[in-house]
Amino acid sequence: MLNLMRVSTFQIGFFLAASAGVLAGCRYDPVQAEKIRALPLEDAEGPRPEHRAGQPCVDCHSTYAGAQPQLAIGGTVYWQTAKGYLNGMEGVFVTIQDSAGATYKSCTNSAGNFYITKSDLQGIDDLAFPLFVGVAGVKMNSLIGRERSCAGCHKLASVDRIDRDPNVDPATGRARDSAGAIIVDRDYISSLERCGIANEPSTSTGTGGAGGMAATTASGAGGMAATTASGAGGMAVTTAGAGGATSSATGTGVGGTSAASGAGGNL
Numbered sequence: 001m002l003n004l005m006r007v008s009t010f011q012i013g014f015f016l017a018a019s020a021g022v023l024a025g026c027r028y029d030p031v032q033a034e035k036i037r038a039l040p041l042e043d044a045e046g047p048r049p050e051h052r053a054g055q056p057c058v059d060c061h062s063t064y065a066g067a068q069p070q071l072a073i074g075g076t077v078y079w080q081t082a083k084g085y086l087n088g089m090e091g092v093f094v095t096i097q098d099s100a101g102a103t104y105k106s107c108t109n110s111a112g113n114f115y116i117t118k119s120d121l122q123g124i125d126d127l128a129f130p131l132f133v134g135v136a137g138v139k140m141n142s143l144i145g146r147e148r149s150c151a152g153c154h155k156l157a158s159v160d161r162i163d164r165d166p167n168v169d170p171a172t173g174r175a176r177d178s179a180g181a182i183i184v185d186r187d188y189i190s191s192l193e194r195c196g197i198a199n200e201p202s203t204s205t206g207t208g209g210a211g212g213m214a215a216t217t218a219s220g221a222g223g224m225a226a227t228t229a230s231g232a233g234g235m236a237v238t239t240a241g242a243g244g245a246t247s248s249a250t251g252t253g254v255g256g257t258s259a260a261s262g263a264g265g266n267l
């Protein structure tokens, strides 16, 4: 099914009404407000760690828009079917290394979403930009200077974008203004880069270097656990969302649960 959608006037009105509370009390920023307004609708299941896959998480989960929890960074990772459809890639590590030497790992949930909350950065005010990132062992060559949403650069295809620029790749969204969806090859993922219920993060012990590694697994639906190891070069592990009860350690069966969610879930 083609999941691209044009945001209608009705949807904009609905979103503004639904988000009026969220935006209240903050100084109005028309550019930011327009960015948020132009996003596709909330998923049918409503806000949850798997929602709004492919969207710029931190546009909303910020002091500006006020969605909780506040995120330091967030995004969505995909795998691509032979026909080119994108599906959320569950159960792989996203590794963020900041300029102060701290390394954070976050595990993608069933929608392929991952995030690090402000409160995961225990005792640290903020990530030290620029950031180095890698997903399932594949490194991004450039650095992140300040953007907190991967989707700020990794924009998916949308009807609007294709209307404006016919060169937008309808499968990945790649174009002049987008690096395209973050896609990993799910057939070639090292066991050290897998995480989630079926493959506890503790299997990564030994990759942490001097700082050592502390890991706690999430308990309860949608639960989140984070432990920050002490010292520079320490490693914090966040296992997001218990939605992945049927996780993907074997590399099979991911598509079933993850295909439907969010914008671009099933392009």
Ligand code: HEC
Residues within 6 Å of the ligand: 022, 036, 039, 047, 048, 049, 050, 051, 052, 053, 054, 055, 056, 057, 058, 059, 060, 061, 066, 067, 068, 069, 074, 075, 076, 113, 114, 115, 222
């Ligand atoms: C258009 C704004 C918007 C975008 C974009 C957005 N969210 Fe949310 N998110 C919300 C709102 C609103 C809530 C409900 C909490 C609130 O009202 O403060 C929420 C809730 C959540 C929660 C808490 C769910 C719970 O069970 O308590 C998580 C985690 C979350 N979002 C993660 C993400 C991630 C990851 C992304 C990006 C892939 C994202 N969000 C994109 C607005 C947004």
Ligand code: HEC
Residues within 6 Å of the ligand: 073, 074, 075, 094, 133, 134, 135, 138, 139, 140, 141, 142, 143, 144, 145, 147, 148, 149, 150, 151, 152, 153, 154, 179, 182, 183
């Ligand atoms: C400032 C823009 C920008 C932001 C923000 C950004 N990326 Fe990228 N990303 C790029 C560009 C451009 C490329 C392609 C060239 C390269 O590898 O640097 C890329 C490539 C990648 C690749 C390599 C993909 C491949 O097919 O080789 C991965 C993995 C990746 N990004 C992950 C992420 C993650 C995860 C985030 C969010 C934490 C993120 N990126 C945020 C611009 C960005």
